[in-house]
Amino acid sequence: MRNVMSNKFVIALYVLPALFLVLVLIYIPIVLTGYYGLMDWDGVGKMKFIGLENYIDLIHDPYFWASTWHSILLALFSVFSLLGYLLISLVLASKIKGANLFRKIYLIPMLLSSVAIAQLWSKVFDPNNGMINSILSALGFENLPLWLADPNIALYAIFIPIVWQYAGFYIIIIYAALINVPDELIEAAKIDGANTLHIAFRIKVPLISGVLKVLVILAVVGSLKYFDLIYVMTGGGPNHASEVIASYMYTEAFGKYNFGYGSAIGFGLLIISMTATWLIQKMLHTKVD
Amino acid sequence: MKKQDSIGKRIGMGILYAVLVIMAIIQIYPLIWVFELSLKTNQEVFGMSPFALPKDPQWGNYLKAWTTGGINKYFMNSVWYTVVAVLLTLILGSFVTFALTRMEWKLKGFVLALFMAAYMIPLHSTLIPLFNIFKHIHLIDNPLSIIISYTTFNLPITIMILLGFYQALPREIEEAAVIDGCSVHRIFFRITLPMTSPVLVTTAIINMIYNWNEFVFVNTFISSEKWKTITVGVNNFVGQYLTDWGAIGATLVISILPVLIVYLFLSDRIIEGLAAGSVKG
Numbered sequence: 001m002r003n004v005m006s007n008k009f010v011i012a013l014y015v016l017p018a019l020f021l022v023l024v025l026i027y028i029p030i031v032l033t034g035y036y037g038l039m040d041w042d043g044v045g046k047m048k049f050i051g052l053e054n055y056i057d058l059i060h061d062p063y064f065w066a067s068t069w070h071s072i073l074l075a076l077f078s079v080f081s082l083l084g085y086l087l088i089s090l091v092l093a094s095k096i097k098g099a100n101l102f103r104k105i106y107l108i109p110m111l112l113s114s115v116a117i118a119q120l121w122s123k124v125f126d127p128n129n130g131m132i133n134s135i136l137s138a139l140g141f142e143n144l145p146l147w148l149a150d151p152n153i154a155l156y157a158i159f160i161p162i163v164w165q166y167a168g169f170y171i172i173i174i175y176a177a178l179i180n181v182p183d184e185l186i187e188a189a190k191i192d193g194a195n196t197l198h199i200a201f202r203i204k205v206p207l208i209s210g211v212l213k214v215l216v217i218l219a220v221v222g223s224l225k226y227f228d229l230i231y232v233m234t235g236g237g238p239n240h241a242s243e244v245i246a247s248y249m250y251t252e253a254f255g256k257y258n259f260g261y262g263s264a265i266g267f268g269l270l271i272i273s274m275t276a277t278w279l280i281q282k283m284l285h286t287k288v289d
Numbered sequence: 290m291k292k293q294d295s296i297g298k299r300i301g302m303g304i305l306y307a308v309l310v311i312m313a314i315i316q317i318y319p320l321i322w323v324f325e326l327s328l329k330t331n332q333e334v335f336g337m338s339p340f341a342l343p344k345d346p347q348w349g350n351y352l353k354a355w356t357t358g359g360i361n362k363y364f365m366n367s368v369w370y371t372v373v374a375v376l377l378t379l380i381l382g383s384f385v386t387f388a389l390t391r392m393e394w395k396l397k398g399f400v401l402a403l404f405m406a407a408y409m410i411p412l413h414s415t416l417i418p419l420f421n422i423f424k425h426i427h428l429i430d431n432p433l434s435i436i437i438s439y440t441t442f443n444l445p446i447t448i449m450i451l452l453g454f455y456q457a458l459p460r461e462i463e464e465a466a467v468i469d470g471c472s473v474h475r476i477f478f479r480i481t482l483p484m485t486s487p488v489l490v491t492t493a494i495i496n497m498i499y500n501w502n503e504f505v506f507v508n509t510f511i512s513s514e515k516w517k518t519i520t521v522g523v524n525n526f527v528g529q530y531l532t533d534w535g536a537i538g539a540t541l542v543i544s545i546l547p548v549l550i551v552y553l554f555l556s557d558r559i560i561e562g563l564a565a566g567s568v569k570g
Contacts, residue, residue, distance in 0.1 A: 004467045004471075004472070004473055005391065005392045005393055005463075005467070005473065006392060006393040006394060007392075007473055008394070010388075010392070010473045010474070011388050011392055011394050013384075014384035014385060014387060014388040014392075014477075015384070015385055015388045015389075015400060017381055017384070018381040018382065018384065018385045018404075018444055019385070019400065019403070021381070021437065021440065021441040021444065022403065022404060022407050022441055022444060022445075023403075024422070025415070025419060025422075025437065025438060025441040025442070026407045026410055026415055026441065026442070027403075027407070028418070028422075029414075029415035029416075029417075029418035029419050029422070030410060030414060030415060030418075032417075032418035032421070033414050033415065033417060033418055036417060036418065036421075043417075043420075043421075088308075088309070088312070091305050091308075091309065092309070096302075096305070096306075098309075102309050102312075102313055103560070104556050104560070105313045105316055105317055106312065106313065106316050107552075107556075107559075107560065107563075108316060108317060108320065108549070108552070109316055109319075109320075110563075111498055111502075111548045111549065111552055111559075112502065112545055112548065113501070113502030113503075113504060113520045113523075113544065113545075114502070114504060115502075115504050115520045115521070115523055115524045115544075116502075116520075116523065116541050116544050116545055119523065119524070119527050119537065119541055120319055120320075120323050120541060121319070123323070123326065123534070123537075124319060124322075128335075129334060129335055129339060129534075130339065131319075131322060131339050131340075134338055134339045134340070138338075164315070164316065164319075167312075167316065168316065169563065172560050172563065172564055173563070173564050176560075176564040221409060221411075224411065225411035225412070225413055227413055227505060228504045228505060232504075232524060245413075246411070246413040249413060249416075249417075250413070250416070250505075253416075253417050254420075254509060259417055259421075262417055263417050263418075266413060266414040266415075266416065266417055267414065269411055269413060269414050270410070270411060270414040273409070273410075273411050273414075274409075277409060
């Protein structure tokens with residue numbers, strides 16, 4: 001058994017192709033991003049080494065910090081909305097009729113591409129013919145908001161389709177954790193006289209805290225690297241009002257051909273994501289395995 | 290007392306159900322709305338309430354999107370990129386998971402950590418170097434760049450989902466096979482792989498959804514119309530025909546439909562896979 005199942009040649013044959021791809025397409029590029037950040041480079045011509053100039057510019061770049069702030073706002077918002085998902089999951093998991101159907105319906109937006117969602121919601125937000133302003137004007141409101149075209153509103157308007165897209169995903173995961181809570185514990189608590197709220201928040205929620213911690217990390221990291229929907233809906237505009245780190249990087253590199261500076265932003269994104277993951281793990285005393 | 294309790298309980302349940310139903314409507318109505326939009330004329334879109342049903346369904350909008358919009362070409366590209374990448378990911382992911390869970394070697398903890406950590410790396414931080422690497426090996430504007438990117442970036446989640454399943458497989462059959470003189474390849478292809486087929490289906494669907502919806506790789510690495518996928522094609526089409534809302538609606542419906550149909554038949558599998566993959570992540 002040992003000889004057959006520890007055949008070095010077979011192990012290499014099975015592991016190396018995938019490992020090669022992950023090293024060459026994920027790990028080497030991560031290192032290169034930091035390196036390209038040291039260059040003045042338009043993506044076509046020769047790279048010119050300029051030391052830390054891009055990184056120093058980045059630290060003094062108000063648009064970078066604005067987009068970082070927007071990403072952090074989105075992260076806070078996503079974590080906050082986990083509370084709502086938890087409440088809905090608690091209701092669904094309390095063995096009510098139709099729970100399965102509800103969670104299946106809630107997940108549907110998650111299956112669509114961000115591009116389709118972005119186009120769909122651009123139409124919903126359209127100031128003249130969109131669904132939202134039609135409802136508002138039917139209710140008698142005047143001076144209707146321009147939504148995505150208004151720099152004061154655009155970022156917050158985009159939060160709505162993001163919540164819409166991910167609600168079902170978080171709900172099914174919390175639900176799955178909740179229905180795995182052993183019935184005996186709940187029965188025992190009932191005999192001891194605990195009411196529904198007690199059972200929910202003193203027993204069920206603490207028991208699934210591991211899953212909730214993972215979801216907090218997923219929500220934060222997902223928010224920090226959020227890109228597609230914002231890029232398609234507003235391109236980060238108007239005037240950077242809805243810019244996030246990834247959209248800023250993309251526009252600098254592939255829109256303005258500042259590949260050196262774009263790389264510095266990409267490296268900044270990596271540092272911020274890793275720091276956030278590390279901080280949350282510290283704060284929540286958890287380990288992702 | 291008892292009766293009051295049950296009335297209170299009923300009202301409470303009524304409110305809870307109302308909340309759940311309203312949320313279900315919010316989650317699904319925009320899709321119904323886009324379907325209605327796809328059957329409207331511009332006059333109906335601009336002249337009437339967005340909630341009005343289409344009077345005379347314009348199925349021609351679909352034909353317009355499919356042929357003049359070039360959606361047919363994008364659609365077929367999406368199909369074959371998705372299929373090839375899913376197959377590659379499943380086979381490579383199964384190999385690795387087999388070696389990680391069933392075989393004995395020193396570095397396996399480290400290698401597993403490498404795959405798991407890759408899941409937390411923001412792919413946008415890899416995009417500029419990837420573009421440059423593909424340019425140097427002449428894979429820019431080549432479907433291969435898309436297929437190998439899809440395969441690689443889906444490997445971590447695929448391995449995560451497979452891992453739990455592999456760990457739960459009984460070892461007795463393998464042991465018996467070894468005693469009978471089976472080679473490792475034979476064990477993998479004849480015994481383990483067939484036993485994992487249920488989880489492979491789940492993983493395949495989740496991979497399929499990710500690949501079908503992928504945007505940033507195609508938008509960055511592909512420039513020719515003939516190699517674009519439906520996700521990027523939809524975006525371009527909408528950019529070019531900003532005024533024809535009916536055709537835009539039809540394009541969106543076509544891009545959404547394959548995933549919705551798969552979900553209709555296999556929703557439990559998808560839910561199970563998403564839950565398994567993310568909670569371990």
